[in-house]
Amino acid sequence: MDEIAGLVERARGAQKGWGRLSFRERGEIIRRFHDLAIDRSDAVLDAIQSETGKSRRDALAELVTVAGTARYYLARGERFLAAKRKRGAIPLLTHSILDHRPHGVVGLIVPWNYPFLLSVGDAIPALLAGNAVILKPSDLTPLSAVLGKVLLEKSGLSPDLLGIVHGGADAGAELVRHVDYVGFTGSSANGRRVAVAAAERLIPFSLELGGKNPMIILKDAPLEQAAEGLLAGAFSNAGQTCISIERVYVESPIFDRFARLVADRTTALKLGWSRSFDIDVGSMIHPAHASKVQETIDAAVRGGASVLAGAKRRPDLGPAFVEPTVLSHVDRRAPIAVEETFGPVVSLHRVESRDEAVTLANDSQYGLNASVWAGGAAPALEIARQLEVGSVAINSTLMIYNAFDLPMGGIKHSGIGRRHAEHGILRYTQAQSIVRSFETGGGYDSMLGHVRSDRLAAAMLKMVRLWRRIPGIR
Ligand code: NAD
Numbered sequence: 001m002d003e004i005a006g007l008v009e010r011a012r013g014a015q016k017g018w019g020r021l022s023f024r025e026r027g028e029i030i031r032r033f034h035d036l037a038i039d040r041s042d043a044v045l046d047a048i049q050s051e052t053g054k055s056r057r058d059a060l061a062e063l064v065t066v067a068g069t070a071r072y073y074l075a076r077g078e079r080f081l082a083a084k085r086k087r088g089a090i091p092l093l094t095h096s097i098l099d100h101r102p103h104g105v106v107g108l109i110v111p112w113n114y115p116f117l118l119s120v121g122d123a124i125p126a127l128l129a130g131n132a133v134i135l136k137p138s139d140l141t142p143l144s145a146v147l148g149k150v151l152l153e154k155s156g157l158s159p160d161l162l163g164i165v166h167g168g169a170d171a172g173a174e175l176v177r178h179v180d181y182v183g184f185t186g187s188s189a190n191g192r193r194v195a196v197a198a199a200e201r202l203i204p205f206s207l208e209l210g211g212k213n214p215m216i217i218l219k220d221a222p223l224e225q226a227a228e229g230l231l232a233g234a235f236s237n238a239g240q241t242c243i244s245i246e247r248v249y250v251e252s253p254i255f256d257r258f259a260r261l262v263a264d265r266t267t268a269l270k271l272g273w274s275r276s277f278d279i280d281v282g283s284m285i286h287p288a289h290a291s292k293v294q295e296t297i298d299a300a301v302r303g304g305a306s307v308l309a310g311a312k313r314r315p316d317l318g319p320a321f322v323e324p325t326v327l328s329h330v331d332r333r334a335p336i337a338v339e340e341t342f343g344p345v346v347s348l349h350r351v352e353s354r355d356e357a358v359t360l361a362n363d364s365q366y367g368l369n370a371s372v373w374a375g376g377a378a379p380a381l382e383i384a385r386q387l388e389v390g391s392v393a394i395n396s397t398l399m400i401y402n403a404f405d406l407p408m409g410g411i412k413h414s415g416i417g418r419r420h421a422e423h424g425i426l427r428y429t430q431a432q433s434i435v436r437s438f439e440t441g442g443g444y445d446s447m448l449g450h451v452r453s454d455r456l457a458a459a460m461l462k463m464v465r466l467w468r469r470i471p472g473i474r
Helices: 002-020 023-039 041-052 056-081 117-128 143-154 169-176 188-201 223-239 252-267 287-302 354-362 377-386 421-426 443-450 454-469
Strands: 084-086 094-102 105-109 132-136 162-164 181-185 205-208 213-217 245-251 306-309 325-328 345-351 369-373 391-394 429-437
Touching: 002 094, 002 105, 002 132, 002 162, 002 169, 023 041, 023 056, 023 117, 023 143, 041 056, 041 143, 056 117, 056 223, 056 421, 105 117, 105 169, 117 132, 117 143, 117 181, 117 421, 132 143, 132 169, 143 162, 169 181, 169 188, 181 188, 188 205, 213 223, 213 354, 223 245, 223 252, 223 345, 223 369, 245 252, 245 354, 252 306, 252 325, 252 345, 287 325, 287 345, 345 354, 354 377, 369 377, 377 391, 421 429
Parallel strands: 105 132, 105 181, 132 162, 181 205, 213 245, 213 369, 245 345, 325 345, 369 391
Antiparallel strands: 084 094, 094 429, 306 325
């Protein structure tokens, strides 16, 4: 644990000079990293696949999203971070500046499901904002973050500016004791523990947590596309995505047709592990996690659920394969309908109206992402606005992750704070306000002190009333 304190200390030393560089100087390193990561894409994809068992496509999605994050903040970050003039305390006589200062050392504690994306992808805006970063990858996936560090160092980043702490929950908890900001991505239960630890130290934090993401399909929705969308939303990354679709509410008139479409297409998906791009669904992370997901499916079936596709373990393909699974007639109170499964499993529920769909979608402790499919934009938008979630994809499922100009994150037990967009870089800074008076006689500070008569006080109140009437001055 002394090692972690030492890493943070070295990072703190290195951050001083880094924070003083211009955005462009820091950006040059990230630009080189972007190009290097793409040039070495085979090595990056190999590292991701070798420690997760995911498909080559899912590994590519990580790399492409990291590259997109880098390009987005290289293009916009300087503007987001730039000091901005604000209205002064007294118009014309004073002026105000809003600046953004780096926290210092940012600790990023990340899970195993996107080990390159969630480590390096979140480190990029933190570094661009002038922080040093210490990454704590999952102990199941330590490799991709290390490769990210190597590529950043080859791009010119000083080794002390990006430290890596290996280990499990204890290492993460120790990191929280030393850093100036914590960005945690993981389960809601551990997010709560991290929040308590950060509160003890009064350091700021963000939490990107779990989800039980709903999809709503109205009776006039394009069914073929919705079925394709569901396959991507539920089975990408073997369902181990925080924004994966796990429950679908389908209007009754189209339920049977949609269920058949989804079942047929799911059964046709190609499972396996290969370095080629022709595999649809890869392995799950670990045999123990696969067993847990299989037990959840079996319990649902014992409770009366019907299997429309999948539902079997596939030891012939590897130790952690579970077939992409589609269920119906799932008890709405069963764990599979309520808790995050985090595997390739989706339940279809029949609903009699869009109101019922919205009510059921919102009946969850989570509020991360949702998907709505409808024939027209207006009803889909109306539903989107009623959903208690951080993001809604209309006629899509996972698109939010690549919509970099939109903040992404959850409400309820799905998190606090946002990545991406302006929020995703400003969270790594503290706002600093600077107010300046143009005249040097201490006028503003002593103004109230000069009010020594009723007449002056009345004149002052008159002035305040007058300001109220001048447009733009409140
Ligand atoms: P996890 O909570 O078990 O672990 C996440 C990380 O936190 C790991 O590095 C772990 O070692 C560390 N950790 C665990 N306990 C800790 C503690 N008390 N203090 C400090 N660090 C601690 O999560 P997981 O099983 O690795 O990942 C799956 C979860 O992550 C799912 O719930 C998924 O929804 C969530 N997730 C959320 C997002 C998002 O953006 N909202 C993205 C990916 C994954």
